Amino acid sequence: MKILVCISQAPDTTSKISFIDNDTRFNDDKVQFIVNPYDEWYALVRALEIKESLGGHVSAISVGGPALETVIRKVLAIGADDAIRIDAEPSDSFGVASAIAEYAKDKGYDLILTGKETIDYNGSEVGGMLAELLGLPFVSLASKLDLSEGKVVLETAAEGGLEIVTAPLPCVISAAKGMAEARIPNMRGIMAARTKPIEVAAGNAPALVQIKKFSLPAPKSSVKLIDPENVEQLVELLHNEAKVI
Amino acid sequence: MSVLIVAEIAKGAFRKSSLEAISYGSRIASKLEMNAIVLAIGTAADAQLALAGNYGAAKVIKVDHPNFQHPDSGAYTALIADVVASTQSSVVLFTHDNLGKAVAPRLSARLRAGLVSGATALPDLSEGFVVQKNVYSGKAMAAIAITTPVKIISLMPNSVSPVLSQGTAEVEAFSGSADGYKPQTSSRYEHTERDGEISLPEAELVVSAGRGLKGPENWGMIEELAGVLGAATACSRPVSDIGWRPHHEHVGQTGLAIRPNLYIAIGISGAIQHLAGVNGSKVIVVINKDPEAPFFKAADYGIVGDAFEIVPKLTAAIKKLKSAN
Ligand SMILES: Cc1cc2nc3c(=O)[nH]c(=O)nc-3n(C[C@H](O)[C@H](O)[C@H](O)COP(=O)(O)OP(=O)(O)OC[C@H]3O[C@@H](n4cnc5c(N)ncnc54)[C@H](O)[C@@H]3O)c2cc1C
Numbered sequence: 221m222k223i224l225v226c227i228s229q230a231p232d233t234t235s236k237i238s239f240i241d242n243d244t245r246f247n248d249d250k251v252q253f254i255v256n257p258y259d260e261w262y263a264l265v266r267a268l269e270i271k272e273s274l275g276g277h278v279s280a281i282s283v284g285g286p287a288l289e290t291v292i293r294k295v296l297a298i299g300a301d302d303a304i305r306i307d308a309e310p311s312d313s314f315g316v317a318s319a320i321a322e323y324a325k326d327k328g329y330d331l332i333l334t335g336k337e338t339i340d341y342n343g344s345e346v347g348g349m350l351a352e353l354l355g356l357p358f359v360s361l362a363s364k365l366d367l368s369e370g371k372v373v374l375e376t377a378a379e380g381g382l383e384i385v386t387a388p389l390p391c392v393i394s395a396a397k398g399m400a401e402a403r404i405p406n407m408r409g410i411m412a413a414r415t416k417p418i419e420v421a422a423g424n425a426p427a428l429v430q431i432k433k434f435s436l437p438a439p440k441s442s443v444k445l446i447d448p449e450n451v452e453q454l455v456e457l458l459h460n461e462a463k464v465i
Numbered sequence: 466m467s468v469l470i471v472a473e474i475a476k477g478a479f480r481k482s483s484l485e486a487i488s489y490g491s492r493i494a495s496k497l498e499m500n501a502i503v504l505a506i507g508t509a510a511d512a513q514l515a516l517a518g519n520y521g522a523a524k525v526i527k528v529d530h531p532n533f534q535h536p537d538s539g540a541y542t543a544l545i546a547d548v549v550a551s552t553q554s555s556v557v558l559f560t561h562d563n564l565g566k567a568v569a570p571r572l573s574a575r576l577r578a579g580l581v582s583g584a585t586a587l588p589d590l591s592e593g594f595v596v597q598k599n600v601y602s603g604k605a606m607a608a609i610a611i612t613t614p615v616k617i618i619s620l621m622p623n624s625v626s627p628v629l630s631q632g633t634a635e636v637e638a639f640s641g642s643a644d645g646y647k648p649q650t651s652s653r654y655e656h657t658e659r660d661g662e663i664s665l666p667e668a669e670l671v672v673s674a675g676r677g678l679k680g681p682e683n684w685g686m687i688e689e690l691a692g693v694l695g696a697a698t699a700c701s702r703p704v705s706d707i708g709w710r711p712h713h714e715h716v717g718q719t720g721l722a723i724r725p726n727l728y729i730a731i732g733i734s735g736a737i738q739h740l741a742g743v744n745g746s747k748v749i750v751v752i753n754k755d756p757e758a759p760f761f762k763a764a765d766y767g768i769v770g771d772a773f774e775i776v777p778k779l780t781a782a783i784k785k786l787k788s789a790n
Contacts, residue, residue: 233718233738237604257719317574339602339718343582344561348538348570357649358538360567363712377563377713379475379664381656383535388649394566397705397720398712428579432595432608437744443751443761448770451778454750455786457766462748464727465670465694465783 221276221367223267224324225300226334226346228256228282228316229291233339239434246340246434255291257402258335258395260298265400266365267333268299274367276330277301283310283319283425289418296413297405303416306423313341315425317349323421325354330389331372336361336396344394351392359385363398467502468494469554470522471545473564474507482560482667484520486620488627489587490558491521496590502526502552503634504545506533511636518634520627525636526552530643536564537648542571544646549576549615551640561619562666569619579611585624585724585745602718602741622667623724624745665714668697671725673716673743675701677732677753677772681709686773687731690780693787699723701733717742732772735760752776 231237232252240247254260267278280300282288285307292303306323310316324332332354334347344360351358362385364375374385374393387393405413446454458465470490472483479487491501503517503525514525526548532540545568549557557572559565561583573580581596585606589595593610596618600607611617665671672691678684684698691698698714705715716723718741728746732753733739740763743749751764754771761767768775 231601233602233741237601239605313570313580314574317570341600341607342598342602342722343570343580344566345570345573345580345582348567349574351538352542352571352574358567358571359650360538361563378654380658380662381654383652383654385535385650385652397715428573428577428611428613429581430610430612432610434600435606435608436604437606440763440765443764443767445761446766446768448768448775451768451775452782452785454766454768454779455782458727458748458750459786462727462765464748465786 221270221274221331222327222329223270223276223278224327224329224332225259225264225267225278225280226282226320226332226350227259227264227280227291227295228335228338229253229284229288230256230339237436243434244431253291255294256335256338258337260295261402262395262397262399263333263335264295264298264300265403266395267331268403269400270367279304281306281320281323283308283316283423285309292418293413294405296416297409298403299409301416302419304419304421306421308423308425310425310427311431312427312429313343313345314349314428317346317353319423319425320346321350321353322423332356332390332392334392334394336394347392347394354392357387357391358393359387359391360394361396362393363396365393365395365399466497467500467552467554468497468556468558469549469552470501470503470558471568472503472505472517473560474505474509477509478513479505479509479516480560480667482562482622485622485625485627486558486560487517487520487522489620489625490556492587492628493556495521497556499555500524502554504528504548506541514636515634518632519629521630521632522634523632525634526639527636528639528643532643532646532648535648535652535654536567537650538567538571540646540648541568542575544643545572546575547641548639555615557615557617559617559619561621565619569617573617576615577613578615578617579613580617580619581609581611582619583621584618585621587625588618599722599745603722603744604741621724623669623726663695663697665697665699665721666723668723669726670694670696671699671723671727671746672696672729672731673699673701673733674704674731675733676703683773684710686776686780690729690776690783693780693783696727701739730760731776733760734758735763
């Protein structure tokens with residue numbers, strides 16, 4: 221089993237979000253970057269579990285500059301065998317997907333995993349684009365992934381229940397909560413990660429969209445507190461003032 | 466030229482989020498002086514499909530074929546790409562839900578058409594084609610320009626209220642043969658939820674509870690409150706992690722992002738990762754026994770008190786309101 225896991229970095233979930241350059245760029249000053257949770261907790265860990273039970277090789281791939289080294293080392297510490305950094309500066313999901321597709325197209329991966337979405341752009345786009353560029357089947361938001369007779373068997377949420385989807389290999393799958401349990405790297409993993417190879421490959425990241433401006437939501441006006449002895453007043457306000465019930 | 470809206474059908478009628486997308490697409494079409502055409506995939510009577518006219522669509526193309534029984538991203542993408550070509554569509558709309566997430570990115574790559582996923586407002590056409598969406602899990606917004614000839618948008622449910630109009634839509638069958646769009650994946654459906662349960666991403670009213678509830682056995686009062694309101698239920702991440710509630714109820718930065726009209730948070734502290742998924746709600750009510758709980762800073766209305774006393778009273782008060790109206 222040759223598995224490729226697509227990794228993105230994202231600002232730590234407690235980061236204060238602000239923008240610079242006339243609100244056109246994210247202010248990364250003092251921001252700590254983490255591995256995008258869906259990529260790390262679900263896609264990567266499930267890939268490692270499959271390797272542990274069936275044998276194989278797990279590579280992680282990420283598109284961006286040298287600053288990605290920290291999150292790449294983390295992924296290697298958790299257990300990926302090696303990693304590829306495509307040295308390009310993508311400005312949208314299509315750029316990321318194109319760079320990965322160009323690299324992956326003749327490498328013979330059996331399974332390519334992405335996280336459900338990144339917690340910065342929240343697009344849920346890279347997996348589907350990558351599958352299309354590689355001409356592979358794609359199943360999004362799988363909360364369970366098993367291999368059976370050369371196929372992947374997945375669970376995805378559906379209206380009122382779930383779909384059990386069977387897809388042939390090779391394919392691209394995006395991983396949602398439930399697919400695996402997050403792992404914390406141990407000392408041995410961290411030591412081993414220092415010497416695991418990171419291939420740096422040249423690449424292109426063409427864009428289809430451009431971010432023009434960021435903005436922050438308007439601050440909430442202060443909360444109206446209601447006496448716990450007078451819950452009916454809340455209902456009255458929701459009905460007559462807020463008009464939501 | 467036209468605007469094509471990919472609409473989903475559930476139980477013989479358009480989904481609510483698809484009606485929102487039809488209205489949104491029709492409003493773009495009228496600004497661009499184009500026709501709004503709906504591609505309806507699934508089984509519904511023509512009379513139901515014609516209702517798209519009430520939301521501004523001129524035409525509905527219906528496709529009802531076993532190849533589209535489940536949302537195989539490849540088969541859907543191939544079909545939609547062909548319909549985009551035959552209708553000369555320059556804008557394609559999806560809902561930002563499971564189907565939209567599976568298909569819109571594929572279509573974007575196939576047509577080299579710029580995609581904005583999870584749009585929250587109508588595009589600004591004053592300088593090009595600029596679409597607004599939430600980023601950083603609801604902590605910020607971005608205005609994104611699409612410059613490619615074909616533009617794709619997936620619309621966040623509950624973001625833009627549909628506008629009703631008087632029009633009628635003509636319904637026609639897909640003119641090509643659907644046989645060729647063979648799915649590469651197969652699928653079996655398993656019904657797991659109770660009937661009548663309200664889908665969380667589309668819900669207008671949501672009752673959500675956290676670790677303050679102490680244990681899964683105490684969710685009866687939450688479900689009862691949701692029941693009288695006609696609301697969906699949600700929960701914080703630790704609650705779904707420990708298995709008190711199903712994963713699909715988990716909202717927040719690493720769960721679902723939702724934008725209901727009313728979000729009632731009970732026994733939830735309001736951690737930044739939780740707020741990220743719910744701060745697009747129009748009205749937030751917080752019930753928490755700790756007056757210092759951070760959630761009060763993000764709330765419109767709040768009650769400081771014990772959920773076990775307040776929730777039953779709230780349910781009773783809402784019952785009273787409902788019976789008076
Ligand atoms: C990377 C990362 C991602 C995360 N993503 C998410 C996410 O997507 N969604 C999410 O929800 N969390 C997420 N979290 C977790 C988040 O930080 C909080 O830990 C979590 O939201 C807390 O859940 P809670 O409010 O239910 O529990 P607690 O923080 O334990 O709060 C319980 C609250 O209940 C109140 N309470 C107790 N008893 C009563 C009573 N009888 N009546 C009324 N109130 C009572 C308490 O005052 C308290 O405010 C994430 C964390 C990390 C690190």
